[in-house]
Amino acid sequence: MATTLKIEQLNYRKNLKKILTDVSLSLSGNKIIGLLGENGAGKTTLMRLIAGLAKNARGTITINGDSNLANRKSLISYSDPLGGIATNQRISDVKRFYSKVYPDFDEQKYTQMATFLKLDESQRLSALSKGTREKLVISLTLARQTSIYLLDEPFSGIDSMSRKKIINSIIQWKPADSLMIISDHYVSEIAPILDEIVIIKDDKIAVHKAADEIREESGQSIEDYYEGLYGEADIND
Numbered sequence: 313m314a315t316t317l318k319i320e321q322l323n324y325r326k327n328l329k330k331i332l333t334d335v336s337l338s339l340s341g342n343k344i345i346g347l348l349g350e351n352g353a354g355k356t357t358l359m360r361l362i363a364g365l366a367k368n369a370r371g372t373i374t375i376n377g378d379s380n381l382a383n384r385k386s387l388i389s390y391s392d393p394l395g396g397i398a399t400n401q402r403i404s405d406v407k408r409f410y411s412k413v414y415p416d417f418d419e420q421k422y423t424q425m426a427t428f429l430k431l432d433e434s435q436r437l438s439a440l441s442k443g444t445r446e447k448l449v450i451s452l453t454l455a456r457q458t459s460i461y462l463l464d465e466p467f468s469g470i471d472s473m474s475r476k477k478i479i480n481s482i483i484q485w486k487p488a489d490s491l492m493i494i495s496d497h498y499v500s501e502i503a504p505i506l507d508e509i510v511i512i513k514d515d516k517i518a519v520h521k522a523a524d525e526i527r528e529e530s531g532q533s534i535e536d537y538y539e540g541l542y543g544e545a546d547i548n549d
């Protein structure tokens with residue numbers, strides 16, 4: 313069954329500052345959604361709220377009509393930056409940990425991705441470059457078999473050649489019927505694999521449209537449309 317993620321009237325503040333206001337969004341699976349917005353727009357916050365990692369928001373988040381937090385968490389694989397894992401652990405230890413903690417972790421799939429991305433199992437986390445660490449996070453996140461994948465700026469430290477390889481492979485790594493949300497600043501590079509675009513601006517959802525609809529209606533690339541949306545505001549401010 314295709315997954316439906318529904319967010320209704322979500323409001324979130326941090327230290328009295330409005331981060332997200334009246335966010336309502338309905339996303340239905342087998343799709344890849346691009347979550348776009350400038351630095352500080354609230355992309356990470358929205359993903360953390362969906363994943364149940366950020367708390368004390370007003371509003372509701374349901375997956376297939378269910379708002380229970382534990383059920384929601386079990387259906388979501390979030391690209392956790394591994395902050396809670398000791399840096400002296402080796403990649404093989406982290407893989408074992410994931411395998412133990414997540415019953416849906418597919419070791420065979422992990423190994424395929426890790427081999428493709430040339431991860432060395434014996435390396436310790438402390439010795440990994442930023443890009444290699446991100447490759448590990450992508451492999452761990454996508455090796456779980458869940459309904460929703462949240463990839464928060466997964467490619468920021470990865471070299472352009474590997475980035476293209478990963479973006480081209482994501483469609484085959486993504487399980488059928490799952491919903492994937494990717495936030496990224498490399499808009500032109502990820503645009504070809506995106507089905508829908510969600511843009512956050514001024515703490516609200518400014519746009520939620522099919523990528524093809526944007527191209528047809530505006531006659532622009534996703535990147536130009538996105539930059540135009542932010543540019544317009546600057547001119548009018």
Ligand SMILES: Nc1ncnc2c1ncn2[C@@H]1O[C@H](COP(=O)(O)OP(=O)(O)OP(=O)(O)O)[C@@H](O)[C@H]1O
Pocket residue numbers: 326327331349350351352353354355356357358465
């Ligand atoms: N722990 C925190 N305390 C206070 N404000 C915070 C905290 N974390 C985030 N914020 C604020 O929340 C807003 C949204 O931040 P968020 O990280 O969600 O943005 P983002 O769109 O993911 O940005 P980027 O593209 O730079 O990663 C920003 O204004 C940020 O300053």
